[in-house]
Amino acid sequence: MTLDDKKRLLREMLFARRFEERCYEAYVERKIGGFLHLYPGQEACAHGVLEAARPGHDYVITGYRDHVHAIKCGSDPKAVMAELFGKETGCSKGRGGSMHIFDVEHRFMGGYALVGGPFPLAAGMAKAIKLKGGDEIAICFLGDAANNQGTFHEALNMASVWQLPVLYVTENNLYGIGTRVDRSTAVQEQYKRACGYNIPSDRVDGQDIDVVYEAAKKAVDHVRSGKGPYMLELMTYRYRGHSMSDSNAYRCKEEEKEWGKRDPVIILRDRLIDAAAITEEEYQVMDKAIIDEIENEIIPYCENSPEPDVAEVEKYVLADNDPWVAGGKQ
Amino acid sequence: MAELMYWEAIRRAHDEEMARDPLVICMGEDIGLVGGTYKATTGLYDKYGPERVIDTPIAEGGYTGLGVGASFLGVRPIIEIMSVNFAWLAMDQMFNSAAKVRYMSGGQLTSPVVFRSPGGCAHQLGAQHSARMEKVFMGIAGLRVVTPSNPRQAYGLLKSAVRCDDPVFINEHELMYNMKGEVPDAEYFHPLEGSEVTRPGKDITLFAYNISVHWCIQAAETLAKEGIDCEIIDLYSLAPLDRAGIAASVRKTHRAIIVEEAEAPVGVGSEVMAIINEECFFELDAAPVRVSARNVPIPYNRGLEKASLPNPNDVVQAVRKMLGK
Ligand SMILES: Cc1ncc(C[n+]2csc(CCOP(=O)(O)OP(=O)(O)O)c2C)c(N)n1
Ligand SMILES: [Mg+2]
Numbered sequence: 001m002t003l004d005d006k007k008r009l010l011r012e013m014l015f016a017r018r019f020e021e022r023c024y025e026a027y028v029e030r031k032i033g034g035f036l037h038l039y040p041g042q043e044a045c046a047h048g049v050l051e052a053a054r055p056g057h058d059y060v061i062t063g064y065r066d067h068v069h070a071i072k073c074g075s076d077p078k079a080v081m082a083e084l085f086g087k088e089t090g091c092s093k094g095r096g097g098s099m100h101i102f103d104v105e106h107r108f109m110g111g112y113a114l115v116g117g118p119f120p121l122a123a124g125m126a127k128a129i130k131l132k133g134g135d136e137i138a139i140c141f142l143g144d145a146a147n148n149q150g151t152f153h154e155a156l157n158m159a160s161v162w163q164l165p166v167l168y169v170t171e172n173n174l175y176g177i178g179t180r181v182d183r184s185t186a187v188q189e190q191y192k193r194a195c196g197y198n199i200p201s202d203r204v205d206g207q208d209i210d211v212v213y214e215a216a217k218k219a220v221d222h223v224r225s226g227k228g229p230y231m232l233e234l235m236t237y238r239y240r241g242h243s244m245s246d247s248n249a250y251r252c253k254e255e256e257k258e259w260g261k262r263d264p265v266i267i268l269r270d271r272l273i274d275a276a277a278i279t280e281e282e283y284q285v286m287d288k289a290i291i292d293e294i295e296n297e298i299i300p301y302c303e304n305s306p307e308p309d310v311a312e313v314e315k316y317v318l319a320d321n322d323p324w325v326a327g328g329k330q
Numbered sequence: 331m332a333e334l335m336y337w338e339a340i341r342r343a344h345d346e347e348m349a350r351d352p353l354v355i356c357m358g359e360d361i362g363l364v365g366g367t368y369k370a371t372t373g374l375y376d377k378y379g380p381e382r383v384i385d386t387p388i389a390e391g392g393y394t395g396l397g398v399g400a401s402f403l404g405v406r407p408i409i410e411i412m413s414v415n416f417a418w419l420a421m422d423q424m425f426n427s428a429a430k431v432r433y434m435s436g437g438q439l440t441s442p443v444v445f446r447s448p449g450g451c452a453h454q455l456g457a458q459h460s461a462r463m464e465k466v467f468m469g470i471a472g473l474r475v476v477t478p479s480n481p482r483q484a485y486g487l488l489k490s491a492v493r494c495d496d497p498v499f500i501n502e503h504e505l506m507y508n509m510k511g512e513v514p515d516a517e518y519f520h521p522l523e524g525s526e527v528t529r530p531g532k533d534i535t536l537f538a539y540n541i542s543v544h545w546c547i548q549a550a551e552t553l554a555k556e557g558i559d560c561e562i563i564d565l566y567s568l569a570p571l572d573r574a575g576i577a578a579s580v581r582k583t584h585r586a587i588i589v590e591e592a593e594a595p596v597g598v599g600s601e602v603m604a605i606i607n608e609e610c611f612f613e614l615d616a617a618p619v620r621v622s623a624r625n626v627p628i629p630y631n632r633g634l635e636k637a638s639l640p641n642p643n644d645v646v647q648a649v650r651k652m653l654g655k
Binding site (some may be wrong): 033034035082086087092094095096097098099100112113114116117145146148149150176177178179183184185249251307308310313314317 | 359360363365385386387388389391392418442453454455457458459500625627629630631632633634637
């Protein structure tokens with residue numbers, strides 16, 4: 001990565017941070033409803049991995065904490081925020097909501113609410129890539145606790161047996177809602193679980209984007225070169241509760257403080273300031289421009305977007321006018 | 331009689347049963363240290379310890395199977411599934427193991443396990459968190475399905491379910507945990523079969539269960555002002571359904587509307603209609619009607635979501651229409 005790349009990434013990560021913070025406010029203002037899971041603290045994971053891959057070309061799938069992954073794949077942040085506002089202009093036309101961001105044009109294949117659901121879906125997309133002969137890979141981002149679902153083990157086994165081009169990324173933020181990983185999981189080093197399926201794997205610091213990028217580069221190259229699946233574990237932390245309805249009461253303040261010192265945005269910012277690639281003032285200007293963009297462009301766009309038409313509540317349940325429903329073209 | 335919230339009533343039933351029998355345990359995601367997503371197990375972890383109040387990994391198929399296996403040896407697990415939507419992952423063990431083992435073993439083995447889970451639609455939780463799955467559970471031979479509409483039932487049904495030797499699925503509701511209601515101070519066991527007359531009436535019967543009982547109560551109040559006297563039957567037992575109770579009410583009012591939060595196909599409504607046909611068809615003065623949800627995956631947008639779900643006004647309209655008013 002060049003310094004320019006890193007400056008761009010700093011902006012992207014800071015944007016992701018401010019975007020999510022604004023979601024928080026919009027939820028409090030009741031513009032956003034349902035369950036809302038935010039990403040602050042984990043920005044270097046999605047950005048580092050996807051920077052090493054080909055966003056918009058590779059197929060990406062994840063869970064419910066999905067806004068930032070979609071944006072990094074190329075989704076218009078306006079369409080993502082509009083989805084959270086439940087508007088027709090949202091990327092899922094207001095039908096999906098925060099947990100179900102979809103942007104197939106950018107090959108963001110969706111956010112899914114059932115923990116562990118995407119593991120086999122990612123393997124399936126990798127199977128399709130192989131059948132179709134493309135150079136894409138499938139990338140699946142999920143949490144530490146998801147690895148205890150049977151789907152993790154079933155999918156890794158199949159991906160390995162069939163040498164599928166899929167990268168499994170575990171964003172290990174140490175908790176599945178209120179349960180700390182050591183209370184639910186026999187093997188703390190999650191990456192070691194991949195060796196049970198003969199899948200190469202690695203574990204690195206998920207707060208430092210340079211480190212994530214290097215490890216992801218190796219992982220992506222492995223998968224893209226046809227050597228089969230790979231698993232990458234990123235050690236990270238979420239700065240907010242699991243969702244808006246979670247107060248984080250189960251976490252100790254010292255732990256939160258320690259991880260707070262390892263803020264991925266600040267780590268990259270300070271590194272760029274040390275390298276004289278950016279000044280503190282330039283960073284402030286960047287931050288202000290991001291906040292202005294969100295406040296003056298994104299939010300008004302969402303506010304002014306139309307609601308879905310209630311008459312269309314049954315649209316998208318099934319295909320429109322599929323001739324095969326009547327047994328083929330007459 | 332004390333007023334308890336629905337979650338407090340469930341918590342009390344857990345506590346009493348666990349205090350009485352060391353083989354009653356509870357398990358589920360975040361039920362221990364955190365006390366449960368809807369607080370139904372708060373304080374139990376401190377009181378009974380981690381061997382009996384078990385925070386499970388996120389592995390519904392696995393821990394449900396583990397609970398069912400434990401029940402083979404006489405343990406009585408109360409398994410909380412955080413949301414009924416996640417029960418899809420546990421159904422193999424619920425249906426293929428718990429529900430069938432007594433029969434397959436010629437009566438040698440039983441599975442005295444309780445599954446509890448909130449179903450129903452809350453607000454804007456989206457398609458994968460808004461399933462109403464009672465229709466799926468109630469069609470499985472060997473499984474009892476009950477669904478409490480108030481704190482008294484929530485308490486008494488759980489108490490009986492723990493004692494019963496059959497596997498019981500308790501369908502709760504995301505929006506009802508904070509509902510208040512009277513619960514007897516003395517220990518109380520609610521029957522697992524039957525139905526209750528929530529409101530006697532003579533003009534028309536509203537068959538309801540769980541949250542739809544409350545929609546019907548509201549609708550009946552509105553209709554009473556118009557001189558229409560609704561009877562409300564609370565079908566707290568969905569498997570088996572109370573054939574005699576259903577028929578008795580139809581014989582009295584000669585008109586039936588079934589109000590369900592779920593989509594119409596293959597649901598409580600279709601089943602109640604079939605029972606009416608079989609038991610008392612010639613008592614009817616009008617063809618029975620269902621008030622149900624639209625047959626869609628529940629949308630996130632609030633307006634679309636509301637348009638997808640039935641409400642008390644839909645019940646009022648359906649009654650007026652049936653009575654030609
Ligand atoms: C099948 C299923 N079970 C339970 C849940 C409830 N739930 C949602 S997120 C979550 C914790 C997941 O933790 P992890 O995989 O570590 O991801 P994180 O939220 O930390 O990013 C749980 C238990 C669910 N959505 N789906
Ligand atoms: Mg986690």
